[in-house]
Amino acid sequence: MGPFYQEEIETASREQILAWQNERLVKQVRNVYDNVEYYRRKMDEKGVKPEDIQSVEDLYKLPFLTKDDLRDAYPYGLMARPLSDCVRIQSTSGTTGRRVVAFYTQHDVDLWEECCARAITAVGGTKEDVCQVCYGYGLFTGGPGLNGGSHKVGCLTLPMSSGNTDRQIQFMIDLQATILCCTPSYAAYLGESIIERGLRDQIRLKAGIFGAEAWTEEMRHDIEQKLGIKAYDIYGLTEISGPGVAFECSAQNGMHINEDHFIAEVIDPATGEVLPEGSKGELVFTSITKEAFPLLRYRTKDICILSREKCSCGRTHVKMTKPLGRSDDMLIVKGVNVFPSQIETVLLQKGLTSNYQIIVDRVNHSDTIEVKVEITPELFSDDMSTLSAREKEIVDALKSMLGIYAKVSIVEPKSIIRSEGKAVRVIDRRNLYKG
Amino acid sequence: MTIQQLSVFAENRFGTTLSVTEALGKAGIDIRALNVADSEGFGILRMIVDDTEKAKNVLDQEQCITSVAEVLGVYIPDSPGGLSEVLRILADHQVNIEYLYAFIVKSDVNACVVLRVRDNEEVEQILTEAGIKLVSREDIQGL
Numbered sequence: 001m002g003p004f005y006q007e008e009i010e011t012a013s014r015e016q017i018l019a020w021q022n023e024r025l026v027k028q029v030r031n032v033y034d035n036v037e038y039y040r041r042k043m044d045e046k047g048v049k050p051e052d053i054q055s056v057e058d059l060y061k062l063p064f065l066t067k068d069d070l071r072d073a074y075p076y077g078l079m080a081r082p083l084s085d086c087v088r089i090q091s092t093s094g095t096t097g098r099r100v101v102a103f104y105t106q107h108d109v110d111l112w113e114e115c116c117a118r119a120i121t122a123v124g125g126t127k128e129d130v131c132q133v134c135y136g137y138g139l140f141t142g143g144p145g146l147n148g149g150s151h152k153v154g155c156l157t158l159p160m161s162s163g164n165t166d167r168q169i170q171f172m173i174d175l176q177a178t179i180l181c182c183t184p185s186y187a188a189y190l191g192e193s194i195i196e197r198g199l200r201d202q203i204r205l206k207a208g209i210f211g212a213e214a215w216t217e218e219m220r221h222d223i224e225q226k227l228g229i230k231a232y233d234i235y236g237l238t239e240i241s242g243p244g245v246a247f248e249c250s251a252q253n254g255m256h257i258n259e260d261h262f263i264a265e266v267i268d269p270a271t272g273e274v275l276p277e278g279s280k281g282e283l284v285f286t287s288i289t290k291e292a293f294p295l296l297r298y299r300t301k302d303i304c305i306l307s308r309e310k311c312s313c314g315r316t317h318v319k320m321t322k323p324l325g326r327s328d329d330m331l332i333v334k335g336v337n338v339f340p341s342q343i344e345t346v347l348l349q350k351g352l353t354s355n356y357q358i359i360v361d362r363v364n365h366s367d368t369i370e371v372k373v374e375i376t377p378e379l380f381s382d383d384m385s386t387l388s389a390r391e392k393e394i395v396d397a398l399k400s401m402l403g404i405y406a407k408v409s410i411v412e413p414k415s416i417i418r419s420e421g422k423a424v425r426v427i428d429r430r431n432l433y434k435g
Numbered sequence: 436m437t438i439q440q441l442s443v444f445a446e447n448r449f450g451t452t453l454s455v456t457e458a459l460g461k462a463g464i465d466i467r468a469l470n471v472a473d474s475e476g477f478g479i480l481r482m483i484v485d486d487t488e489k490a491k492n493v494l495d496q497e498q499c500i501t502s503v504a505e506v507l508g509v510y511i512p513d514s515p516g517g518l519s520e521v522l523r524i525l526a527d528h529q530v531n532i533e534y535l536y537a538f539i540v541k542s543d544v545n546a547c548v549v550l551r552v553r554d555n556e557e558v559e560q561i562l563t564e565a566g567i568k569l570v571s572r573e574d575i576q577g578l
C-alpha cells in the first residue's frame with residue numbers, strides 16, 4: 001500500500017470522494033455561471049440554471065466545452081477571475097486558434113503541483129530523492145508541473161529542461177539522480193545513450209515518470225530494461241491544469257484521476273451521451289476546484305476506459321487506461337499537437353495541391369513527420385536550386401505553423417494512394433494505441 | 436538562336452526515365468540529349484528532342500509534370516581544350532551558368548553542350564562575337 005502524498009484524500013472512501021465532488025461541483029457551477037459570461041450563455045441556451053445542478057448525477061445536464069470554445073473565447077473569455085488575481089499562464093504550442101492559453105491563480109498552481117507531488121510520491125519519491133526534470137520548461141506545462149511537484153515532495157530538483165543529452169547524463173551521474181521525468185521517447189533515447197557510453201553502472205535512477213505522448217507496453221519494458229528502473233505513466237492537459245490530472249501507481253495498470261479536483265466522465269463522442277463505467281469512449285473533465293480557468297465538461301478527445309475496481313496500491317480514485325486513440329484527427333508528434341488541417345492550410349497558402357499525405361513514424365525513439373506533396377506545374381522548375389528552394393519554403397512555413405520540423409517530400413502527380421477516391425491523409429506507423 | 440529543352444519532374448529518377456523514354460519512343464520521338472539532375476529526394480529529367488511540342492503533349496497525357504525552357508546549344512570547337520575555350524569566354528564575361536550538359540547532333544561530328552543561363556540573348560551575342568557556332572532548331576530537327 002502507498003506511499004501517499006495526501007493519504008486521507010488519496011485513499012478516501014467512495015462516499016467521501018462523492019461528497020467532496022457534489023459540494024465542489026455545485027459551488028463551481030454557480031461560480032462559473034456568475035463569472036464566465038461565455039459559459040453562462042451556453043447554459044442559458046440549453047436552459048440549464050445553476051440550481052439544476054445539485055450533485056454529480058446532474059452533471060450530464062451541463063453543456064460541453066471543446067477546443068472550438070477555447071478558440072472562440074480566446075484569450076480571456078473563459079476566465080472566472082480577473083487577471084489581477086492570476087499569477088501564471090501556460091500554453092500549448094500551435095498557432096492562434098489551436099493554441100491553448102490557460103490562466104492560474106496561486107491556488108491553481110498549488111493544486112496542480114500537489115497533483116504532481118502525488119504522482120512523484122506514488123513512484124516512491126521522498127525528500128531523500130534527486131528528481132531530474134527534463135521536460136521543457138516555459139509555456140509547456142511539463143517542466144513547471146513536475147518541477148513544482150518535486151519541490152512539494154522535497155526532492156532535490158534538477159531543472160534540466162529538454163535537450164543537451166551529454167549534460168543530462170553528466171548531471172544524472174554527478175548528482176546521483178534517482179527519479180527521471182521526461183517524455184517516454186526521450187527516456188528511451190537517454191537509456192540508449194547511457195549504454196552506448198558505457199555508463200550504465202554509474203547511474204542511480206530507480207523510477208521514471210513519462211508523459212506528454214502516447215507509449216506502448218513494449219516501450220515501457222524497453223525503457224525499464226535500459227535504465228534499470230520502473231517506468232510510470234502520467235496524464236494531463238493544459239486546459240485542465242497540466243500533467244498530474246492522472247498518474248500511475250505501483251500497480252502500473254492505469255492512472256488514478258485526482259477526483260477531488262477533476263470529475264471524469266466517458267461519453268459517446270458521436271452523441272455526447274454519458275456511458276456506463278467500463279465503456280470505451282471520450283474522456284470529459286470538469287474542474288471543480290480551479291479558480292482562474294475552471295472548465296466544465298471539457299471534451300479531451302482522448303478515448304479511454306474508466307475503472308473503479310479496487311487497486312492494490314490502496315488508492316480509491318478512479319483509474320483511466322492509457323489513451324486508446326483520439327476522437328478527432330489530432331496527432332501528437334514530439335509532444336506537440338499537430339492537426340492535419342494546419343498542414344493543409346500551409347500547402348494551400350503556398351498554392352499547392354490539396355493532395356498530400358502525412359507520415360508519422362518513430363525512428364530511434366524519436367518521432368518523425370513527413371509531408372508528401374504532389375508536384376504541380378507551378379511548383380516545378382527545370383532548375384534544381386529553384387526547386388530545392390521551393391521545397392525549403394514549404395519546410396519553413398510548416399515549421400512556423402507547427403513549431404516542429406517536418407520533412408517535405410515532393411512526389412509525382414497521382415502518386416499518393418487514394419482509397420475509394422479519397423486520399424489517405426495520415427499514416428501513423430507508430431502503432432501507439434494498440435493496447 | 437535558342438533551342439528548346441523539355442524538363443520532367445522525376446521522383447524516382449530511373450523509373451521515371453524509363454517510362455518517359457518508353458512513352459516518347461512509342462510516339463516516334465527522338466531524344467537527342469538527356470540529362471538527369473538529382474537531389475536527395477527527387478530528380479529533374481532534361482531532354483532535347485526532335486519535336487518538343489509533340490513530346491510535351493505525350494508526357495502531359497502520361498500525367499507527367501513538364502516544362503519547356505529556351506536554352507543555348509553550343510558547338511564545341513573541334514580541338515583539344517575546346518570546351519575550356521568556351522567556358523573561358525563565358526567566365527571572362529562573368530556569365531553565370533546554371534547548368535550545362537553535352538550532346539551530339541547527328542549531322543555534325545562535333546560535340547555540343549546545352550547551356551542554361553539567365554540571359555540567352557546576351558550570351559548568344561558574346562559567343563557569336565567570339566566566333567563560336569550555336570546549334571539551331573533546324574540542326575536538332577533535321578538529320
Ligand SMILES: [Zn+2]
Pocket residue numbers: 249250251256311312313314315
Ligand atoms: Zn493504484
